[in-house]
Amino acid sequence: xxxxxxxxxxxxxxxxxxxxxxxxxxxxxxxxxxxxxxxxxxxxxxxxxxxxxxxxxxxxxxxxxxxxxxxxxxxxxxxxxxxxxxxxxxxxxxxxxxxxxxxxxxxxxxxxxxxxxxxxxxxxxxxxxxxxxxxxxxxxxxxxxxxxxxxxxxxxxxxxxxxxxxxxxxxxxxxxxxxxxxxxxxxxxxxxxxxxxxxxxxxxxxxxxxxxxxxxxxxxxxxxxxxxxxxxxxxxxxxxxxxxxxxxxxxxxxxxxxxxxxxxxxxxxxxxxxxxxxxxxxxxxxxxxxxxxxxxxxxxxxxxxxxxxxxxxxxxxxxxxxxxxxxxxxxxxxxxxxxxxxxxxxxxxxxxxxxxxxxxxxxxxxx
Numbered sequence: 476x477x478x479x480x481x482x483x484x485x486x487x488x489x490x491x492x493x494x495x496x497x498x499x500x501x502x503x504x505x506x507x508x509x510x511x512x513x514x515x516x517x518x519x520x521x522x523x524x525x526x527x528x529x530x531x532x533x534x535x536x537x538x539x540x541x542x543x544x545x546x547x548x549x550x551x552x553x554x555x556x557x558x559x560x561x562x563x564x565x566x567x568x569x570x571x572x573x574x575x576x577x578x579x580x581x582x583x584x585x586x587x588x589x590x591x592x593x594x595x596x597x598x599x600x601x602x603x604x605x606x607x608x609x610x611x612x613x614x615x616x617x618x619x620x621x622x623x624x625x626x627x628x629x630x631x632x633x634x635x636x637x638x639x640x641x642x643x644x645x646x647x648x649x650x651x652x653x654x655x656x657x658x659x660x661x662x663x664x665x666x667x668x669x670x671x672x673x674x675x676x677x678x679x680x681x682x683x684x685x686x687x688x689x690x691x692x693x694x695x696x697x698x699x700x701x702x703x704x705x706x707x708x709x710x711x712x713x714x715x716x717x718x719x720x721x722x723x724x725x726x727x728x729x730x731x732x733x734x735x736x737x738x739x740x741x742x743x744x745x746x747x748x749x750x751x752x753x754x755x756x757x758x759x760x761x762x763x764x765x766x767x768x769x770x771x772x773x774x775x776x777x778x779x780x781x782x783x784x785x786x787x788x789x790x791x792x793x794x795x796x797x798x799x800x801x802x803x804x805x806x807x808x809x810x811x812x813x814x815x816x817x818x819x820x821x822x823x824x825x826x827x828x829x830x831x832x833x834x835x836x837x838x839x840x841x842x
Contacts, residue, residue, distance in 0.1 A: 533578070647799045719760070754802065
């Protein structure tokens with residue numbers, strides 16, 4: 476750990492240590508962060524963490540509130556004095572420029588993105604627009620606004636392990652793994668990653684990138700497999716499993732992801748990439764059966780009785796076989812590790828959805 480003697484920025488990250496922000500508290504200063512997509516799944520958990528942990532930070536949440544954005548995810552902090560919500564499009568250059576000027580933005584945590592692979596297959600242009608042009612709009616605005624300005628700025632870009640493609644056998648994705656995207660979604664995220672690094676190299680923009688594995692937890696939009704299948708089990712609907720369910724994913728509890736973002740933002744080395752993984756690989760079919768067992772039990776049914784709902788369907792086009800993250804760089808350099816075993820995290824997740832059926836109902840009614 477590094478200690479600051481005054482309120483100036485120092486060390487290897489945005490702050491050399493969280494203690495630096497204490498000096499800001501004493502002096503009455505604020506550090507303003509623009510977070511994009513903060514009403515979404517990962518974004519809402521990240522916003523909440525920063526708002527509650529860092530009262531001297533001012534968090535500006537820019538979200539378009541598309542189908543996956545939901546302000547009810549943030550009801551508990553909506554009136555916090557260090558939080559502001561702005562509804563808007565990250566592709567709106569004039570709006571983004573105005574936000575930087577009006578709020579004197581010091582840093583960006585960029586989470587806004589189209590993320591669902593099936594949707595990207597149906598409408599790749601929407602993914603290119605949001606994930607590529609939206610990222611480019613933010614990068615250009617940050618570059619122009621921070622040019623010649625004092626202070627230690629950071630553009631933190633949150634990405635996905637899907638940019639690396641597919642692992643056919645053994646091994647893990649590392650930060651040095653070549654990109655090999657197979658879907659319009661992963662291609663759009665790969666392109667945005669390249670633009671972020673290009674701005675680092677061409678314009679010396681201070682950046683950091685993280686690539687995460689599959690997230691799960693409360694408040695996830697129910698087109699993703701875990702909340703979708705919990706909803707279907709509760710309502711005795713078919714559980715559509717692609718192919719034979721042998722595809723493997725590495726699962727990360729969303730609160731652990733938010734904790735990693737916090738750590739990388741404060742202590743990560745500028746210009747670097749960090750992989751965030753759950754160290755937790757599951758075949759899709761094994762995940763579904765575990766999910767059935769937990770949900771049945773919490774609903775008072777015989778665990779496993781909903782196995783009858785499993786329905787195998789034609790495999791998805793370009794379906795990657797296996798994702799697995801090597802998060803040793805994040806562990807060795809910054810001391811991060813997942814806090815939950817998967818079974819515990821999944822139980823917490825199922826309990827949340829079972830106890831928050833009104834949230835699910837509202838989401839489905841909104842479409």
